[in-house]
Amino acid sequence: MSQSPFIQPSDNATITAADTGNVFHSWSAQAGLAPMPIASGSGVKVWDFDGNEYLDFSSQLVNVNIGYQHPAVVTAIQEQAARLATVGPAYANDARAKAAQKILEHAPEGMQKIFFTNAGADANENAIRMARLHTGRDKVLSLYRSYHGNTGAAIVATGDWRRVPNEFARGHVHAFGPYLYRSEFWASTAEEESARALHHLERIVQAEGPSSIAAMLFETIPGTAGVLMPPPGYLHGVREICDRYGIILILDEVMAGFGRTGAWLALDNFDVRPDLVTFAKGVNSGYVPAGGVMISEAISKTFDDRVFPGGLTYSGHPLAMASIVATIEAMEQEKIVENAATIGETVIGPRLAAMAERLDVIGEVRGIGVFWAIELVADAETREMLPASEMGAIKKALMAHGLLPFLADNRIHVVPPAVITADEAETGLAIIEKVLSER
Known part of the structure; x- marks a missing residue:
């Protein structure tokens, strides 16, 4: 146990020393860290x-x-804390109901319900679970240039280096997505890149066995991998491949959603219809940890008479829900x-x-x-x-x-x-x- 006392904050050096002496940091070798206070x-x-x-x-x-x-969001959190600071997910609560309603107002057509999580990683985790249970299939296909979170299946769905030391989840397959500047497909135009990336994707589906693939999990716009804008026709082509083989399309909007792209969701820029949408981050600007899954009517009905084997103690936590409602209302009112x-x-x-x-x-x-x-x-x-x-x-x-x-x-x-x-x-x-x- 660290013996260093916590000193009253007064300067950068004090805070940095207190932090690095007691906090274990993400994605880092701990020695030599100097985080900005x-x-x-x-x-x-x-x-x-x-x-x-x-x-x-x-x-x-x-x-x-x-x-x-943002004063409206801070006030909403304070007022909710004064009224009801926490409530279990099995109980009905007005803050949770209103947050779901506000999200659905900006969701793609056909979305029926919201499953709330604590962040984007467990949103992707539960979306994968829903797709597997709905289809009865196992595999999840995602892209190499991607990041989906640090929980068990989400990190294996991730395509970058962080996947490799964490490959404990089953049934994950990866493909290359479009990236014309560094094309994997010898393309010279955006149209060529789109067509060849789609051909590559479908061939992987065929080689893996279409009846084994439950879902494709794609960031609408891969963010951490480099803000890789989908070329014309690519996301429509992905939707068509999913429809052709009965595969669930999950769009990860954790980073790109809720205003980041100048649209409520990044998918609004491409007019594509997913089956599940995951979100977090911008839905309440991170003021309180929150995320979730937008669920289409067809997938929601799968669990009308069948237990969904998933849940979290803090699913729909009232402080997070109040911050979501206030954030979305501020976005609407302030344009x-x-x-x-x-x-x-x-x-x-x-x-x-x-x-x-x-x-x-x-x-x-x-x-x-x-x-x-x-x-x-x-x-x-x-x-x-x-x-x-x-x-x-x-x-x-x-x-x-x-x-x-x-x-x-x-x-x-x-x-x-x-x-x-x-x-x-x-x-x-x-x-x-x-x-x-x-x-």
């Missing part, structure tokens, strides 16, 4: 304990969609989703395109709304990725200029809260251009 936030800005101010271009883990300390679309179309998109024209280090920019990635390369011709050492230096420089960035591999993700103004977006983008120009 954050003391407070408001809107799109945060402050550390030494009083330094940062413009947040990360939304933490791409979840603070309505910004920090936050529309703001994300406008900022993407008029500021971020054009500014990044111009930046890419001027700077050879930028291989590609891609995105929508307030969901973008800048892919950095050491060589524009070969598309060799910028090495980790240079990415580390870029991150340090961005923070020195007062920008809180989100970096992954050779990319800077431009993912500010959806409430960001045009001036704030310009300020952050100017910092990125300055740092990349001076590297």
Whole structure:
């Protein structure tokens, strides 16, 4: 047991020492960690304990969609805590019922009910379970460039390196999705990439045995993997393959949903109809842990007279539900989703395109709304990725200029809260251009 006393917060060094001395951090070797301390936030800005101010271009883990300390959401949590701070999921509760209603108002046509979870990982976990029970099949097909969470099946459905040391769940198959800039299919146009990726996907289905595949679990727009925008026709093609072979389509909207793309859900940009939709993050901007599954009528009816063998003590926790209702109402009233679309179309998109024209280090920019990635390369011709050492230096420089960035591999993700103004977006983008120009 650690013997270090907790010292009253007063400065960055004190907080960092207390944190690293007692907290076991995610996805990290623990020795040598130096996490940035954050003391407070408001809107799109945060402050550390030494009083330094940062413009947040990360939304933490791409979840603070309505910004920090939104007064309506904070008030809703406080009022709910004063009235009923907790209730078990077996009981009916007005906060849970209203949260489900508000989510369904923005769900795809045909969604009937909401199963609430604590986060995105267990949302995907339970969606997989529903698909397996509904179809009587076992396998789940997902993409290599993906992230679906850190629980048992969700991490094995994930395609990146984090899957490999955690492969304890059964029945998972992976395919390559479309990514024209680094095409696996020797494609030269978006149309070729879409057609060839779909052919590859269907051949994997056929080779695995269509009657063995319960579900395809895809991020509508793969986020952590690089904001990989689906090319024209791809998601429609995925839906057609699922229909052809009786496979459930689960769209993971954990990162891309609730305003991030300038639409209520990312799938609204592509007019695709899934069977299940998973969500978390932006549904309440992470103010209280919450996630869930939007369930279609057909799958919901499977469990009318059959027990669904799943549940969580905190499913539909009232504080989380109050924060969901307040967040969605704030998005509606303040037109936050529309703001994300406008900022993407008029500021971020054009500014990044111009930046890419001027700077050879930028291989590609891609995105929508307030969901973008800048892919950095050491060589524009070969598309060799910028090495980790240079990415580390870029991150340090961005923070020195007062920008809180989100970096992954050779990319800077431009993912500010959806409430960001045009001036704030310009300020952050100017910092990125300055740092990349001076590297």
